[in-house]
Amino acid sequence: MEKRIVVNVKLNCNDVQPNIIFISPEDDILSKSNRIQVITKHGSYDFNSKVKSFVPPGTIAVSYQHQKMYNLKLYHSCRVRVLACVESPKGLSDILKTKFKFQSKVGGFDHIFERIFGDVLLTCIYLASFVTKTSLTKRKDTILHGPPGTGKTLIARTICELLNIEPTIVNGPEIFNHMFGESEHKIRNLFEDARRDQKLYGSDSTLHIIVFDEIDAICKRRTDHSDGIRSHVEDNVTLQLLTEIDRIFHLDNIFFIGTTNNINSIDPALLQSGRIDTTVEVGLPDSEGRLQIFDIYTKPLLHNGILEADVGIDYIIHNSEGFTGAQIEHVVRLAIHNAMRRDIVDKGRIDITSEEADQLQVCNQDFILALSKVLKAYFSDKNSNGDQ
Ligand SMILES: Nc1ncnc2c1ncn2[C@@H]1O[C@H](COP(=O)(O)OP(=O)(O)OP(=O)(O)O)[C@@H](O)[C@H]1O
Ligand SMILES: [Mg+2]
Numbered sequence: 001m002e003k004r005i006v007v008n009v010k011l012n013c014n015d016v017q018p019n020i021i022f023i024s025p026e027d028d029i030l031s032k033s034n035r036i037q038v039i040t041k042h043g044s045y046d047f048n049s050k051v052k053s054f055v056p057p058g059t060i061a062v063s064y065q066h067q068k069m070y071n072l073k074l075y076h077s078c079r080v081r082v083l084a085c086v087e088s089p090k091g092l093s094d095i096l097k098t099k100f101k102f103q104s105k106v107g108g109f110d111h112i113f114e115r116i117f118g119d120v121l122l123t124c125i126y127l128a129s130f131v132t133k134t135s136l137t138k139r140k141d142t143i144l145h146g147p148p149g150t151g152k153t154l155i156a157r158t159i160c161e162l163l164n165i166e167p168t169i170v171n172g173p174e175i176f177n178h179m180f181g182e183s184e185h186k187i188r189n190l191f192e193d194a195r196r197d198q199k200l201y202g203s204d205s206t207l208h209i210i211v212f213d214e215i216d217a218i219c220k221r222r223t224d225h226s227d228g229i230r231s232h233v234e235d236n237v238t239l240q241l242l243t244e245i246d247r248i249f250h251l252d253n254i255f256f257i258g259t260t261n262n263i264n265s266i267d268p269a270l271l272q273s274g275r276i277d278t279t280v281e282v283g284l285p286d287s288e289g290r291l292q293i294f295d296i297y298t299k300p301l302l303h304n305g306i307l308e309a310d311v312g313i314d315y316i317i318h319n320s321e322g323f324t325g326a327q328i329e330h331v332v333r334l335a336i337h338n339a340m341r342r343d344i345v346d347k348g349r350i351d352i353t354s355e356e357a358d359q360l361q362v363c364n365q366d367f368i369l370a371l372s373k374v375l376k377a378y379f380s381d382k383n384s385n386g387d388q
Contacts, residue, residue, distance in 0.1 A: 009030070009058065009059060009060055009077065009078060009079070009080045010058060010059040010060075010077060010078075011059065011060060011061075011062060011067070011072055011073065011074050011078060012055060012056065012059045012060065012061045012062075012074070012309065013061065013062060013063065013064050013067050013074055013309045013310075019047060019048055020047060020048050020049065020050050020063075021036060021038070021047040021048070021049045021050075021060050021061065021062055022049070022050055022051075022052040022054070022055045022060065022061040022062075023036075023049050023050065023051050023052070023055055023060055023061075024051070024052075024053070024055040024056060024057045024058070024059065025051045025052070025053050026057040027055075027057050027058060029082065030049070030060065030080065030082065031051050032082070033049050033082040033083065033084060034048065034049060034084055035047070035048055035049060035082075035083040035084040036049045036060075036080055036081065036082055036083055037080065037081040037083050038060075038062075038070070038072065038078055038079075038080055039078065039079040039080070039081060040070065040071060040072060040078055040079075042070065042071045043070070044081075045066075045070050046083065047062075047066075052291075052295065053103075053104075053292075053295040053296075053299060054294075054295045054298060054299070054302055054313070056302055056303060060080060074309070092114070092118050093110070093113075093114050093118065096113070096114070096117045096118055097113075100113075100117055100162045101162070102117070102158060102159075102162060103292065104296065105154065105158045105161075105296070106151055106154055106155055106158050106296075106325075107285065107289055107290075107291075107292030107293030107294075107295065107296050107325060107328075108151075108285030108286070108288070108289020108290065108292050108293055108325065109151065109155065109282065109285075109289070112144075112155060112280055112282065115278075115280060116142070116155075116159060116280070120140050120142055120278050121140065121159075121163075121255070123136050123137070123138045123140075124138050124140075124163070124207055124255070128203065128204070132203045137252035138207060138252045138253060138255075140254075140255050140256070140277065140278070141245075141255075141256040141257075141258075141275065141276040141277055141278065142255075142256070142257050142258070142276070142277075142278040142279070142280060143215065143257075143258040143259070143260065143263065143266070143271070143276055143278070143279045143280070144156065144257065144258070144259045144260075144280050144282050145259070145260050145261070145262070145263040145279060145280070145281060145282065146261070146281055146282035146283050147261060147283070147284065147324060148261055148324070148326075149324035149325065149326030149327060150282045150283065150284060150285075150324045150325060150326075151282060151324075151325045151326075152259040152260075152282045153211075153213055153259055154325070155282065156211045156213070156257045156259060157211070159209070159257070160209050160211070163207065163209070165206070165207055165208075165209050167209040167210065167211045167257075168190055168193075168208070168209070168210045168211070169211045169213060170186075170187075170190065170210070170211065170212050170213065170218070171213050171214065172212065172213060172214035172215055172216065172217030172218040173214055173217045175187075175217070175218055175237065187218075187237065187240050187241055187244055188240065188244060190210055190244070191210070191244055191247070191248050191251075191254070193208060194208035194210075194248065194251055194253050194254045195248070195251060197253060198251050198252070198253050203252070205253040206253065207253055207254070207255055208253055208254050208255070209254075209255045209256075209257065210254065210255070210256050210257070211257045211258075211259070212256070212257070212258040212259070213259050214259060214260060214261075215258035215259060215260050215266065215270075216260040216261070216262055216265045216266050218237055218238070218241055219237075219238050219241050219242075219258075219266055219267050219270050220234050220238060220265060220266070220267060221264075221265055221266060221267045221268065222234075222235055222238060222267055222269075238267050238269075241270070242267070242269055242270060242275070245270070245275050246275070256276075258276070263279060284322060284323070284324060285323075285324075285325060285328075287317050287318070287321070290317050290320055290321075290323060290328055291313065291317050293325045293328045293329070294313065294316065294317065294328055294331075294332065297328070297329050297332040297333075298311075298332055301332075301336070301362055305361075306360065306361050306362055307361065307362055308361040308362060308363040308364065310363060310364045311362075311363065311364045311367055312364050312367075312368075315368075316331065316367055316371055319371060319375070320371065320374075322379070323374070323378075327374055327378055330370075330374050331367065331370045331371050331374050332367075332370070333370075334369075334370035334373055334374065335362050335366040335367045335369070335370040336362055336366070337370075338362075338365075338366035338369050338370055339360055339361070339362040339363065339366045340360070342366065343356070343357075343360050
């Protein structure tokens with residue numbers, strides 16, 4: 001156990017959970033603690049602490065209730081003492097998180113991050129000279145499946161970004177815009193670079209990532225359709241893809257990611273016979289996941305001081321059950337629009353000066369209004385596309 005005193009920590013009222021003080025994950029000293037003491041001229045108060053990314057570095061966030069109860073002055077510096085440090089040994093996930101900042105882009109899917117980086121991609125991440133001595137290959141195939149807007153494409157792109165690899169992206173529906181015969185040719189060419197690299201560099205070849213977005217369009221269950229020229233093209237493309245996957249089986253420099261809304265519409269042959277070895281469900285985020293996503297999109301507001309301290313996060317999280325990541329992002333976007341609209345209406349003119357804009361904050365009411373718009377758009381009016 002370690003004890004330290006930190007001075008000049010600022011207060012920030014943000015959450016209503018009792019007996020918990022929230023701490024920025026970027027605040028090195030405080031974030032290691034699980035219990036801290038706030039010292040004021042009126043007394044010392046102990047709190048459990050929890051790391052949350054909505055808290056700006058160098059500050060701690062307390063509830064309004066505690067602010068009042070302990071006479072804690074908002075935005076006044078106060079002294080904080082770390083009471084206990086959790087020095088538990090780091091797990092694989094902690095170590096991976098320090099290297100790959102997946103959670104700063106994708107919220108709510110820590111388990112997917114662990115599965116992909118701690119399992120599927122382990123042979124690509126671990127020392128190559130060791131992996132070469134084993135019988136394991138680097139080649140991996142994964143299908144991400146789940147409802148629209150849950151972040152499948154985002155996850156695929158983030159994986160590529162974190163590995164610093166420019167992926168080859170194929171959009172399933174787009175491939176059919178090509179004339180008959182051309183789409184098959186396109187699929188054949190997709191694997192060419194990886195094939196050439198493997199030939200030239202062997203096990204030293206860099207990893208090639210191929211993202212098949214909406215793979216169900218390319219690899220449709222063959223019994224699902226039986227009419228016309230389009231079906232013929234689809235069957236050929238499906239067959240071509242299956243053949244190509246078989247042909248690249250010996251390559252160990254490919255990471256193949258497919259995404260789909262409906263895993264059942266994919267031709268079973270793709271999922272069988274060892275062609276695709278991992279399927280990962282990307283479902284709706286739970287309340288902790290929704291909070292993480294909300295944090296991601298409000299972070300710039302917080303860092304630029306334009307998120308008013310009265311925003312009732314708990315209310316938003318509680319009332320957004322069933323939302324996808326895309327819908328939570330939409331709430332934040334609409335709230336910002338609401339703030340700008342409110343400012344124009346209040347001032348009665350469009351030409352807002354930079355001094356005036358500096359005063360504008362996105363407040364609780366902007367979020368409540370945004371939440372009700374998104375609820376109405378996606379959940380009450382099924383005919384609406386939610387584009388408000
Ligand atoms: N878990 C999440 N974390 C952060 N942002 C998210 C998340 N899920 C969705 N989003 C936001 O919503 C946008 C749309 O998500 P994305 O396109 O990845 O969904 P999808 O699952 O691929 O949907 P579809 O099945 O329609 O292709 C993302 O670009 C991102 O801005
Ligand atoms: Mg997608």
